[in-house]
Amino acid sequence: MPELPEVETTRRGIEQHLINHTITKVIIRQPKLRWPIPSGDLKNNLPTQKLLRITRRGKYLIFHCRPGSLIIHLGMSGSLRIMPIDSKPKRHDHFELNFENKSLLRLNDPRRFGAVLWESKNPLKHRLIRDLAPEPLSKKFDREWLSTKLKGRNASIKSLIMNNQIVTGVGNIYANESLFEARINPLILGKELNKDRCEGLVKAIKKILKRAIKLGGSSLQDYVNPQGTPGYFQLKYKVYNRSGLPCQICKSKIVKETLLQRATYFCRKCQV
DNA sequence: CGTAGCGCCTGCCGGC
């Protein structure tokens, strides 16, 4: 479910409560996520360790400790919350870390497409992380990078910006929104974008992601509320989930098409 | 190599 802005908001929401606190216990209630939770690694390494920092790479959260790093991906429906140590687990609470300061970090993930991993060496060298595109908000993600990656590509531009070796952190919602922002038809082929349009798309992606992160900042308190689900903040979408509604630029109807089994929303007039 | 399609799961919503 969560895309980069939601993951970053989660990171910011939990870090101040956990950094420099000591893990006392690892609890695994349901090890069957996308991959089995490496119970032995976690239980042998994490208790008594201080959590040094929490970083993000793409949609992965990395919890750095001295013996290694815990890596969490939220998949389609995962969320992390801070709760008091005595709060009762609910349905789909699969994994948690307890801390010496009487708080706990709990992973809830109804669909179980998420992942909890362990990496004893450099977490950025983990096989699921090492080949990711540069961070979309960094200088390395620029027109040059995108135009090189799109060269000769016969897939639709939408599927290409959802490929995390080309752009990381952008899922279906922000792919739709970024393409609208850049006025690019999601169905055109990667190789059809010239350098100018690559630059426009890079700028649109950065703008959309930044705006969503900023918006998420106002809902940070949700991540330490013991009740309910995190209620991911919603950007006011311009095309996503708006089929049949008027385009905010030209008033013609937003259309929905299915592209590689993913809902794709766009304006036929404005996006060419 | 690049591309398309599958499948892992649960929950919810609309139609009958």
Added chain:
DNA sequence: TGCCGGCAGGCGCTAC
């Protein structure tokens, strides 16, 4: 009301 199909914000893996 209940059942069923379809859909949902991800993504690695496989087949071609």
